[in-house]
Amino acid sequence: LEKVRSLLGDRPITVTSAYRNPAVNAAVGGVKTSDHAQGHAADIVVAGLSPYETAKRIRDSGLKFDQLILETSRGVVHISFAPRMRQQVMTQAGKAGSEIRQGLWL
Numbered sequence: 001l002e003k004v005r006s007l008l009g010d011r012p013i014t015v016t017s018a019y020r021n022p023a024v025n026a027a028v029g030g031v032k033t034s035d036h037a038q039g040h041a042a043d044i045v046v047a048g049l050s051p052y053e054t055a056k057r058i059r060d061s062g063l064k065f066d067q068l069i070l071e072t073s074r075g076v077v078h079i080s081f082a083p084r085m086r087q088q089v090m091t092q093a094g095k096a097g098s099e100i101r102q103g104l105w106l
Protein backbone atom coordinates (compact mmCIF):
# COMPACT_ATOMS: atom_id res chain seq x y z
CA LEU A 1 0.00 0.00 0.00
CA GLU A 2 2.95 2.31 0.47
CA LYS A 3 3.63 1.93 -3.26
CA VAL A 4 0.00 2.80 -3.99
CA ARG A 5 0.22 5.87 -1.80
CA SER A 6 3.39 6.96 -3.53
CA LEU A 7 2.04 6.51 -7.07
CA LEU A 8 -1.10 8.48 -6.17
CA GLY A 9 0.92 11.52 -5.15
CA ASP A 10 1.28 10.72 -1.44
CA ARG A 11 -2.41 11.34 -0.82
CA PRO A 12 -3.75 9.95 2.46
CA ILE A 13 -5.25 6.48 2.10
CA THR A 14 -8.01 5.25 4.38
CA VAL A 15 -8.12 1.48 4.74
CA THR A 16 -11.76 0.55 5.34
CA SER A 17 -11.13 -3.20 5.53
CA ALA A 18 -8.00 -5.34 5.56
CA TYR A 19 -7.57 -8.68 7.36
CA ARG A 20 -10.89 -10.34 8.22
CA ASN A 21 -11.08 -13.44 10.37
CA PRO A 22 -13.49 -16.08 9.00
CA ALA A 23 -16.41 -14.96 11.19
CA VAL A 24 -16.07 -11.31 10.23
CA ASN A 25 -15.58 -12.22 6.58
CA ALA A 26 -18.82 -14.23 6.58
CA ALA A 27 -20.69 -11.48 8.43
CA VAL A 28 -19.86 -8.91 5.76
CA GLY A 29 -20.80 -11.29 2.95
CA GLY A 30 -17.23 -11.97 1.84
CA VAL A 31 -16.65 -15.10 -0.19
CA LYS A 32 -14.84 -17.93 1.60
CA THR A 33 -11.88 -17.59 -0.71
CA SER A 34 -11.61 -13.84 -0.05
CA ASP A 35 -8.10 -12.48 -0.03
CA HIS A 36 -9.18 -10.51 3.04
CA ALA A 37 -9.30 -13.78 4.99
CA GLN A 38 -5.68 -14.42 4.05
CA GLY A 39 -4.49 -10.92 4.87
CA HIS A 40 -3.65 -10.26 1.22
CA ALA A 41 -6.24 -7.58 0.46
CA ALA A 42 -7.29 -4.12 1.53
CA ASP A 43 -10.26 -1.92 0.65
CA ILE A 44 -9.16 1.67 0.32
CA VAL A 45 -10.43 5.20 -0.15
CA VAL A 46 -7.95 7.81 -1.36
CA ALA A 47 -8.34 11.45 -0.35
CA GLY A 48 -9.24 13.68 -3.28
CA LEU A 49 -9.74 10.86 -5.79
CA SER A 50 -12.92 9.04 -6.71
CA PRO A 51 -12.81 5.27 -6.42
CA TYR A 52 -12.97 5.08 -10.23
CA GLU A 53 -10.03 7.46 -10.66
CA THR A 54 -8.10 5.59 -7.96
CA ALA A 55 -8.62 2.25 -9.69
CA LYS A 56 -7.81 3.71 -13.11
CA ARG A 57 -4.55 5.23 -11.91
CA ILE A 58 -3.48 2.01 -10.19
CA ARG A 59 -4.41 -0.04 -13.27
CA ASP A 60 -2.43 2.24 -15.56
CA SER A 61 0.60 2.59 -13.27
CA GLY A 62 2.36 -0.69 -13.96
CA LEU A 63 2.14 -1.62 -10.26
CA LYS A 64 2.03 -5.37 -9.74
CA PHE A 65 -1.09 -6.63 -7.95
CA ASP A 66 -3.37 -9.64 -7.95
CA GLN A 67 -6.86 -8.17 -8.13
CA LEU A 68 -8.08 -4.60 -8.39
CA ILE A 69 -11.83 -4.31 -7.89
CA LEU A 70 -13.78 -1.07 -8.16
CA GLU A 71 -16.63 -1.54 -5.70
CA THR A 72 -18.95 1.22 -6.80
CA SER A 73 -21.81 0.71 -4.35
CA ARG A 74 -19.42 0.70 -1.39
CA GLY A 75 -17.26 3.50 -2.77
CA VAL A 76 -13.99 1.66 -2.24
CA VAL A 77 -11.24 0.08 -4.26
CA HIS A 78 -10.25 -3.46 -3.32
CA ILE A 79 -6.64 -4.33 -4.02
CA SER A 80 -4.85 -7.57 -3.29
CA PHE A 81 -1.27 -8.70 -3.62
CA ALA A 82 0.77 -11.92 -3.45
CA PRO A 83 0.96 -14.81 -3.59
CA ARG A 84 -0.74 -14.53 -7.00
CA MET A 85 -0.17 -11.50 -9.20
CA ARG A 86 -2.81 -11.89 -11.92
CA GLN A 87 -3.29 -8.19 -12.74
CA GLN A 88 -7.08 -8.70 -12.81
CA VAL A 89 -9.13 -5.49 -13.07
CA MET A 90 -12.84 -5.71 -12.28
CA THR A 91 -15.91 -3.79 -11.19
CA GLN A 92 -18.54 -4.87 -8.68
CA ALA A 93 -21.53 -2.54 -8.88
CA GLY A 94 -23.77 -4.30 -6.36
CA LYS A 95 -23.38 -5.48 -2.81
CA ALA A 96 -20.85 -8.05 -1.59
CA GLY A 97 -21.44 -11.30 -3.41
CA SER A 98 -23.00 -9.66 -6.46
CA GLU A 99 -21.74 -10.01 -10.02
CA ILE A 100 -18.19 -8.92 -10.76
CA ARG A 101 -17.47 -7.75 -14.32
CA GLN A 102 -14.13 -7.56 -16.05
CA GLY A 103 -12.73 -4.05 -16.50
CA LEU A 104 -13.56 -0.71 -14.90
CA TRP A 105 -17.13 0.54 -15.22
CA LEU A 106 -18.88 3.57 -13.79
Ligand SMILES: [Zn+2]
Pocket residue numbers: 017036041042043078079
Ligand atom coordinates in the same frame (compact mmCIF):
# COMPACT_ATOMS: atom_id res chain seq x y z
ZN1 LIG B 1 -12.09 -6.07 -0.52
